[in-house]
Amino acid sequence: MLKGSNTPVPTTALRVELGRRSGPGVPDADASALLLATGKVRSDDDFVFYNQPAHPSGAVRHEGKRTVGAGVADTLFVDLARVEGAIERIVLAASADGGTFGQVPGLYIEVTDAASGRVVARFDSPGATVETAFVLGEFYRRQGGWKFRAVGQGYGSGLEGLATDFGITVDEPRHAAPPAAPRPVTPPPPPAPAPVTTPPPSAPAPAPPRPTTAPPTMPPAPASPPTFSSASAPPPQARPVRLSKVTLTKAAPSVSLAKQGGTSGAMRVNLNWQMRRQLSGWGSRWGAGRGEIDLDLCALYELADGRKGVVQALGNAFGSLHRPPYIHLDGDDRTGAVASGENLTINLDHTRDFRRILVFVTIYEGADSFADLHATVTLQPQHGAPIDFSLDECTVPSTVCALALITNTGGDLLVQREARYLVPERGVSPQRTIDRAYGWGMNWTPGRK
Template identity: 65%
Template sequence: MTMAKGANVELHAPAVRVELGRRSGPGVPDVDASALLLASGKVRSDADFVFYNQPTHPSGAVRYEGRTTGDGTATDTLHLDLARVEPAIEKVILAASADGGTFGRVPGLYVRVVDAADGTELARYDSADATVETAFVLGELYRRQGAWKFRAVGQGYDTGLEGLATDYGITVDEPQHAPPPAPLTKVTLTKSAPTVSLAKQGGTSGALRVNLNWEVRKQLGGRAGRRARGLDLDLCALYELTDGTKGVVQALGHAFGSLHQAPYIHLDGDDRSGGLATGENLTVNLDRTDAFRRILVFVTIYEGARSFADLHATVTLRPAHGAPIDFSLDECTVPSNVCALALLTNEGGDLTVRREARYLVPDRGVSPQRTVDRAYGWNMNWTRGRK
């Protein structure tokens, strides 16, 4: 059901999923979704602000479920259990903020509300008139005579997330008499300093997003250039759980995994652009760190190139809480089509991240997956698969 700005509709569902989507690509700002729970027009505390760094409301009624990408689109998802929303909450604002540009540069921006039980679309609003806004209220869910309704809003702020937050009563500045805490800074892993503790970076809960992006270093002509433009890299993960279960998460064989049940790892989609805003993305549920023994993140070349030579790739691990971790891959000097990126190991309840950046060369007739399995001792049985 597509709606005009200002229109409203009653929601006949006890729980809904809200999707804030847009098209992605070069030059498009990154967009983050959020929800604000209001009582008398304001949040009661900063806990009523749900977003990627605070993904679950204390009541459990609203949670941020992460981002999916693919086919030139990106979608952030919020889950709202309307039956569990506290009686004091009168309205839930559905908002988004843009990083690196304005919403006038975000094509195909929309909000969609579906029944969480069966996926039936209940409401949709497509925004087409954004200009200089850097924060945007796409819609709102509100109570009216005992029922929940959705209204298409489509209003923004040119003062960014700070302006939106202040408008709804969220504390932005620290008290003048208290010195701000020292922020955690981004960690770049290198050959000489290859490991870091996620806990020391503040990454003890929520979602850990692993992003791989790349570009071709050389402008190749002719046939080689066409292969470069059609390059398809696949981000994958071998996992071993504490109960002994082993497996792989990858696009091949449509083994995309699951975030909220074993293996608690989910591959967002299969991207061919390599852009920073999209690339290949893998999400790990840090709320289930206790279930992991080890996770090996690796990348294979599915098509478009014979090796990683002439590619410039960067890996970023971004925990929901805490500072990001990143590293670049070394120049490839061997005929490798599979590279071990990072090894996450459970050490006393804390996941330690170790930079691998290790190019592997499969023996003749041996798949990239089997090659990385042998190198790291997973000892799994492999069969042929396809996308």
């Protein structure tokens, strides 16, 4: 498509891919969407991006990044059939992290039918210079249907400037744009296994598993997940939108929670995934799980008093947020839907009670290896910047992956990106495999969920 042109799109579920070529010195680029009524958002809820990945209506969600050949794509899921009637436009934007779009080669936006993978629109953005945010396209209503317009509108004030221009309240103080940075270009025309008791900390790991009862500190899953409450915690949406984030990489694999402001309240650990699938005539593409695969988010813990255990769906070992182990698994999501995914919550008000926590994931069914998957891990402290990283580099037949090791170092929790893919030996469970690799020393027995 040419800049400014438009095309009809089906009123159905669509996948919007904002991509670029990768390479040394190329800044990261993040996708976002703004749902507009009369040209502005109705509230900060109408902004969907990496820190706020799902719209309350379920119509738009942020699905995260994946590697596409020699490039990287950040994906949004948009179900036009579920968009609220008051919404007239959905602005689709990208923001550069650590540079300008003049350093980002091959920037494009591609819209595909989520069910069939058929491409319904694509716009390759023209050359950029000092812009740090771009509106690449938009969906807008027209005569009872929807159209997509190729926009190509640049901002020099980054995601912060773009968001505030559409009515979003940003938490960070605004910074003046560089003198050479243009204001937005001419705007487009308006559209009409289960855990068992553990040995003392000094005891070596026993060889064979043996059946026994579950630890008394691990209550059964509640009818509904407990709600974390704190006297200092504001009600939802009482705070402006936070744009800051921390991405862990091989080059920069760790971060201090205290330095990010994550010293109290609840920290949610979220896992979302997509599965590679073959579509006739379209080659290898990615799609949401939709029940095709079941991943289990789990956590091994060791408390300051030496107690050890696991939080997982197997054996209904969902943990507890307000009593040991101060970790709670929200539920068992068998779809991988990014709007929910699998979630662990860690009570940071009990930081002093933790010695170490190992967050890991197992493939319960539906896939042979993490090489078949793309997954995104996000740690979101209640007070502090989110921490995220992707799982894309698996090259072995792994069914269990260590995600992050959280260690108490002098009263501060240090988050270490592991992304360590393990291959269980024949007859050895994924849980026992991860236990041996990190020296937890627990006893295990077969379990089910």
